[in-house]
Amino acid sequence: MLDSKTMKPKNTPPKPKMDWKLFLQQYGGLLALLVLFVFNAIFTPNFLSMQTLNINLTQVATIVIVGVGMTLVIATGGIDLSVGSLMAIAGALAPMIFMSDGLKDNPLGILLAFVLPVLAAAALGLFNGLLVSKFELQPIIATLVLFIAGRGIAQVLTNGNLQTFSNPSFQYIGLGKVLGLPFQVILMVLIVALAAWVMRRTVLGRSILSVGGNEKAARLSGIPAQRVKYAVYAISGLLAGIAGLITIAINSASDANQVGQNMELDAIAAVAVGGTLLEGGKATIVGTLIGALIIQLIRFTLLAKGVPDSVALIVKAGIIVGAVALQRSRRA
Incomplete structure (x- = not known):
């Protein structure tokens, strides 16, 4: 029947109202990133x-790469405070390899400088997993x-000395460009895409959340x-090793005291802002990317407006x- 005043069917259930709180919980990060981008596009x-x-x-880029590994670890209910130190170890090992007498100016030396430090960082990550799980x-x-x-360990490897170098082949990982885009950014996108696929489409991803x-x-x-825990800590170490190589390639130097300094804090911050539950059981790789970009853009915006970095x-x-x-609030 129709209501004589409104000419609408009687007893029609009211349309559900938009739950803005839920909307902000789900898409707040992306919205914040969009607002920051538009603000800077207009005013910076x-x-x-x-x-x-x-x-x-x-x-x-390096924060996101390390953050991806941190996301996997946190998704299992863990945490990895060692990523910055693993970056320093990988960064200390690489120049020792490609600048050694037998491998200097040798393509094999460059290859080994990419592979061995990353594997060493992954092995140390596996050691973390052993302590946690076994x-x-x-x-x-x-x-x-x-x-x-x-x-x-990184300081012992380098005797506490700064290792400077100039090697375009090795430094391509940090300074190279492909079609105008920095190679490290392309590498970051590939790592994010692969990790997101693993979490959504593979048994390992479902096992991590379980x-x-x-x-x-x-x-x-x-x-x-x-x-599962062995795997996530090893992956976290491996990605920290890659980030360490990128860092020293950009700086043309390896400083065991500075490489990876406070990286564990930046990675955890990106994971938290991106929406991954710190108690485990949920992970959003793309959210970690968004979280890192939000933090970076806020810092950039403040510095562009003359606000001190402190x-x-x-x-x-x-x-x-x-x-x-x-x-x-979301759990409640």
Whole structure:
């Protein structure tokens, strides 16, 4: 029947209202990134130039690469504080290889300088996984071991000295360009795409989320939780090794005291802002990319407006607190 006043069917259920809170929880990061981009495009001179865009992308590339590994670890309910130190170890090993007497100016030396340091970082990441899974140490304690000792290992390898070099073949990973885009940015995109595919389409991805959501239930259902943890910590180490090579390639030098400094904090911040639950059980690789870009653009925006970098660090801390608070609201 029709209502005589409105000429609409009686007892029609009201249209569901837009749940803005849920919308912001799901798409807030992407919306914030869009707002920052539009703001800078309008108010920051030369922001849309290829030079400025490339600068922002190259500054965020290593954070994203390390952040991808951190996302996988956190998705299992863990944490990896050692990534910065593993970057330093990989960065210390590479010049020792391609500048050694037998391999200097030899293509084999360049190949080994790419492969061996990354494998060494992956092996040390596997050691973290062993401490967490086999010996059942708390992840924050297990990875604190290499957070401290790893930096010392890098310093011992280099005798505490700065290693400077000029090797275009090796430095292509940090300074090369493909069709005007920095090679490290292309590498970052490939790593993000591969990790996102693994999480969505493979048994490993589903196992990671199961272990992080309820490890006991995952074990009872036949998921090899130990091997899953070995895998994510090894991957985290491997990606940290790649980031370490990119860092020294850009700087034309390897400094064991500086390579990877505070990288673990930047990676965790990107993961948290990107929407991955810090308690495990959920992971969003693309969210980590978005989170890293948000942090980078906020820092860039503040610096472009003359705000000191120290203030930018305070703002970044506030963003992390807000992201964690939003996670709590979402769980509630």
